[in-house]
Amino acid sequence: MYFGVAYYPEHWAMDMIDEDIKGMKEMGVNIVRIGEFAWHLMEKEEGQFNFSFFDMVINKLKSSGISVMFGTPTATFPAWLAKKHPSILSKDENMQTRVFGGRRQYCYNSHIYREYSKRIVTQLVEHYKDQEAIISWQVDNEFGHEGSDMCYCEECQSKFQSYLRDRYEDIDKLNEVYGTIFWGQTYNDFEEIPAPLKTITTHNPSLQLDWARFRSYSLNDYAKEQVELVKKLKGQHQRVTTNVCGGFLNNFFDHEENVKGLDFVSYDNYPVWGGLREPIPRAEIAMTHDFVRGLLNRNYWIVEELMGAQGHSVIGYLPRPNQAKMWSYQAFAHGCTNMLYFRWRGMTRGAEQFCFGIIDHDNRYGRKYREVQEVIKEITPYADVLNSEIKSDIAVLYDYDNIWSWNFQPQSVGYDFTNELMRLYTPFYNLNTNMDVIPIDRDFSKYKILLIPTLQLIDKDLGIRIKLFVENGGIVVFSFRAGIKDKNNNINFKETIPCNIREISGIEIYDVESLQPGQEVEIIGVGEYEKKEGKCGVWRDIITPVSATELYRYNDKFFGDRACITVNQYGRGKVYYIGGGVDIAIIEDIAREIALDNNIPYIESEEGLEVYMRHHDNQEYLILTNHTSEDKRFKNIAIGPYGSKIIKKDE
Ligand code: GAL
Numbered sequence: 050m051y052f053g054v055a056y057y058p059e060h061w062a063m064d065m066i067d068e069d070i071k072g073m074k075e076m077g078v079n080i081v082r083i084g085e086f087a088w089h090l091m092e093k094e095e096g097q098f099n100f101s102f103f104d105m106v107i108n109k110l111k112s113s114g115i116s117v118m119f120g121t122p123t124a125t126f127p128a129w130l131a132k133k134h135p136s137i138l139s140k141d142e143n144m145q146t147r148v149f150g151g152r153r154q155y156c157y158n159s160h161i162y163r164e165y166s167k168r169i170v171t172q173l174v175e176h177y178k179d180q181e182a183i184i185s186w187q188v189d190n191e192f193g194h195e196g197s198d199m200c201y202c203e204e205c206q207s208k209f210q211s212y213l214r215d216r217y218e219d220i221d222k223l224n225e226v227y228g229t230i231f232w233g234q235t236y237n238d239f240e241e242i243p244a245p246l247k248t249i250t251t252h253n254p255s256l257q258l259d260w261a262r263f264r265s266y267s268l269n270d271y272a273k274e275q276v277e278l279v280k281k282l283k284g285q286h287q288r289v290t291t292n293v294c295g296g297f298l299n300n301f302f303d304h305e306e307n308v309k310g311l312d313f314v315s316y317d318n319y320p321v322w323g324g325l326r327e328p329i330p331r332a333e334i335a336m337t338h339d340f341v342r343g344l345l346n347r348n349y350w351i352v353e354e355l356m357g358a359q360g361h362s363v364i365g366y367l368p369r370p371n372q373a374k375m376w377s378y379q380a381f382a383h384g385c386t387n388m389l390y391f392r393w394r395g396m397t398r399g400a401e402q403f404c405f406g407i408i409d410h411d412n413r414y415g416r417k418y419r420e421v422q423e424v425i426k427e428i429t430p431y432a433d434v435l436n437s438e439i440k441s442d443i444a445v446l447y448d449y450d451n452i453w454s455w456n457f458q459p460q461s462v463g464y465d466f467t468n469e470l471m472r473l474y475t476p477f478y479n480l481n482t483n484m485d486v487i488p489i490d491r492d493f494s495k496y497k498i499l500l501i502p503t504l505q506l507i508d509k510d511l512g513i514r515i516k517l518f519v520e521n522g523g524i525v526v527f528s529f530r531a532g533i534k535d536k537n538n539n540i541n542f543k544e545t546i547p548c549n550i551r552e553i554s555g556i557e558i559y560d561v562e563s564l565q566p567g568q569e570v571e572i573i574g575v576g577e578y579e580k581k582e583g584k585c586g587v588w589r590d591i592i593t594p595v596s597a598t599e600l601y602r603y604n605d606k607f608f609g610d611r612a613c614i615t616v617n618q619y620g621r622g623k624v625y626y627i628g629g630g631v632d633i634a635i636i637e638d639i640a641r642e643i644a645l646d647n648n649i650p651y652i653e654s655e656e657g658l659e660v661y662m663r664h665h666d667n668q669e670y671l672i673l674t675n676h677t678s679e680d681k682r683f684k685n686i687a688i689g690p691y692g693s694k695i696i697k698k699d700e
Contacts, residue, residue: 050432051116051387052425053080054407055353058106059090060396066106069393070113072408076418077425081110082352082389085120085190086152088169089127098172111182118290118352118389119183121173121279123166124190125152130165137162139200142246151400153190153197157271158204166271167278174282183287186279187352188272191294191317198268198301205267206244212263214239226537227255254458258538261453264301276310288312292352293341295319298467299456303449305488308344316341317353317391320376321368323360323403328368331659331676332478333471334376336486338383339445343487348384348436353391356417357405364403371691374420375674378693381428381435382661382672390421431695437665441483442497442649445474448489451506454538460530461563463587463630466503472630473500473526476637480644480651481660497647498524507532512549519553520620524643527554528627529590530561547626554624555597555617558590560608564630571604572613572631578638585613587630597626601635614639655681658688662698669698 054073058066073081084103092098107117131138131149138146139156147154155162177183192198217223220236229235234253236242245252245260252260272291279289292315297304308314318337320328328334341349354377358367368376377388392406407417428435452466459465470486477484477500485496489511493499499518504527507515512532519525531554532547534540541548546558564570564586574581578600591608597617603609613628614635625639644651654660657677663670672695675681675688688694 050429050435051080051350051389052421052428053078053082053115053118053389054393055389055391056081056083056393057086057396058083059087059102060399061394066109070109070115072414072418073115073393074113076407076422078115080116080118080184080387080389082118082120082187085122085187086125088122088125091122091173092127092169095129095133098169098176100173100176107177107180107182115182117180117183118185118187119173119177120187120190121170121275123155123170123275126155126162126165134159134161134165136202136204137165138202139197140202141196141199142201144201144246151195153195155197156200156202156204157267158200158202158208160204163271163274166275170275170278171282174279178282178284178287180284181286183284185288185290185312186283187315188275188279188289188291191292192272192307193268193300193302194294194296198264200267201244201246208267209244209260209263210239210242212266213242213259216259226539227253228539229253251457254454254538257457258450258454261301261456262450265303265306265449268302269306272307273310280310290315290350290352292317293344295337297337297340298447298452298470301453305344311345313347314341314344314349315352316349316385318351318376318380319353319355319359321355321359321366323363323365325365327366328372330471330475331379331657331674332475333467334379335383335478335659336445336471336474338380338385339484340486342384342439343485346485346487346491348386348439350387350389351380351385352389354380354388356390356407356421357395357409358403359405360403361400362403369678369691370416371420371689371693373417374424375676375691375693377424377428378672378695379659379661379674381431382659382663382674384439386436388424427695431670434663434665434670434695437663439483439485439663441485442647443477443482443484443500444493444496444498445470445484445486445500445502446489446493446504447486447502448504448506450536451504454506454534455503461565461588463564463566469502469528469587469630472633472636473502473528473627475633476640477644478659479633479637480640481654481662482644482649482651483662494518494521494523496523497649498526498643500526501531502528503530505530505533506536506538507547507549508536509549515550516553516619519622519624522621524623524625524647525553526625526627526639526643529588529629531626550624553617553619554615554626555595555619556612556615556626557593557595558628559593559611560591562589562591564588570629572601572629572635573604574601575599575612581635581638583632583635585629585631589613589630590626590628592626592628597624600625600639601631654683657681658683671696671698
C-alpha cells in the first residue's frame, strides 16, 4: 500500500528538504505528491523549460526509497501567460473576468490555453517518462472545483452555438424542442442563441439543460485531451489519475465521463471545510466514498486526506483527537486502497495559510503526526482485506441531466439534490448495509435494491429498464417528482405522472405541493405502520393508489384520503414510492423491512457507530468507526470517542 503526503518543497528553504524527508520516512511515508501548482517554476519565461528543482527533489526522495506522484500543473498558470493572453481567463455570468490571482480560472474552451497546456505537459512528461521513482501522474488538480466548471466568455458562447448546431442540425428542430414559441423566443439561426447569462426572470429550461451538457462536454473534452496526452508520453511503469473533489453533485460535469481512461480514480476527502461548525454528516462522508468507488466500479486512492482544520479566509471545525484518523479508517472501509494526506506542513504565506497540515507552522511533530503514523502502522497489515472488491446488493442511482434539471428549477426553496439522495441513502447507511452509488445508465440488473432519488427525467427506455428489473424480482424505491419530464427537460403531455413508471408503481399523482423551509405537513401510518406518525417537508406528491398499498397518508383536512408513501407488488418485485421529503426515521423502518424481506446483510449498531462489512479469503471483517465523542460498544468491544478498529466478524 502507498501512504504519503502532498508536499510542496518549493514553499520552503532548500535546506529543509532533507529534514522533511527524514520526518516523512519516520512517519511511514512511501509516496509523495508534488508539482501540481508549479508551472511557473518549470517555465519561468515562455518556452524556457527547466525541471532542475524537481530533478533535485525527486532524486532525494528516490534515494530515501520514496515514490512520487507528479501533478501536471495546469490548475494554476503563470502570470506571464495571463498577461500575454487575457482571453484564457474565464468569465462569470455577469461577464466579469476572473482575474489572475486565485486558481483554476482558465477557460476549458480557450484554444490558446489548450495549446499552452499541451506544451508544458508534453515537456514535463517527456522529461520524466523514464524516471522510475514517478509511479503515477495526476492530471491537473480538482477539475471543476470552486466554480471553475462555469465560464460564459465569448469563446464559450460561440462554441455553445456550434455545439447546438451539431446536436440539432436544424434550427427549427431546436425551436420545436425548446418550445421557443413561448415568449416569442424563436431563433432564425444558431448564432442568435444566447448563453444563459443574467437576464430578467429565467432562461428556457431546455436551453439551460443544454448549457449544462455543454459545460460538461467542455470540461471533459479538455480533460480527455490532457489524459490522452499523458498516456501517450508517459513511461510504461507510470499510471494516470486525477483527483476528484467533493461537492460533485453540484458540479456541471459528468464525473463518469471525466474519469474514463484513467488507471484509477483519486479522491480528496474533506469532511470539514472553512465555516463549518461541525463535520458533514457521517452518512454523507460515506456516500462520497461510495460515489467515488462507483465511478470506475473499482477501489480508489485518496490523494488528499484531511488532518487539520481547513479554510481560506474563514476556518472550520477542528477535528478532535483521533477524529481525522477515524475518517481515514472510514475511507479504507469504503474502498480506499492508498492514502496521501493533505498536506505535510501548513504554509506560512499565500492563500492557504489556514489549511492546516500534519505539521503546523511551528514545525513540531505533534498529535496529528502521531495519528498518521498510527494509521500507517495499523492499516498496513490489512492490505489484502482492503484491496478486496466490495460487493453491494443495493445501488443508489443518479443521472447528471436530472441533477442539472433540478439545479435550474428546484421547485421548492428547500430542495437540494444531495439532501434528497441522502434521504434515501441514510436509512440504509444506518443499518450498515453496503451500497454502491452509480450512474443510472450502468447495468443495474445485478443488484437487489435500487434507490432512485427524485428522478424527474425518465424517458421510455429507462422506464422499460426499470420495469424489467422489477419484473425479475428487484425492489425499487423512488422518491417524489419521479417521471414528470422528458430528456429535453419538458413536462410530459397527456400523461398522468409518474410517467413511464406509473404501471410499476401502481399510483397516480393527484396533486402536488411545494413546501417551503420550515413548512411541514403531518403524515400517519396505515396498516402495518398504523399509529406511526411523522412529518414531510420540501415537497409533497399527493398520491392516489391504483394497485399500490398505502403505507402512509396525509393527516390533512383536504387530502387526508390520499397517500404519501406506497408500495406496489409488480411481477416478482416491488416498487416503493415516497411522495415527499419525509422523516428519515420513517424511511428507516421501511429500509429495515426491505433488508429483511430480501436477505440483505445488515447490522444494527449504536447511534453514531459505523460498521462496514468486508470479505476476504472466506473471512468477514468489520471496520468500526465511532463518529461521536461518546464511548460506544459493539458486541463486547468498546470503542472510545472517535475510535476505529478492524475486527474479524466472529471475534
Ligand atoms: C483541495 C485542493 C488543495 C488545497 C486543499 C485545501 O481542494 O486540491 O490544493 O486547496 O483543498 O484544503
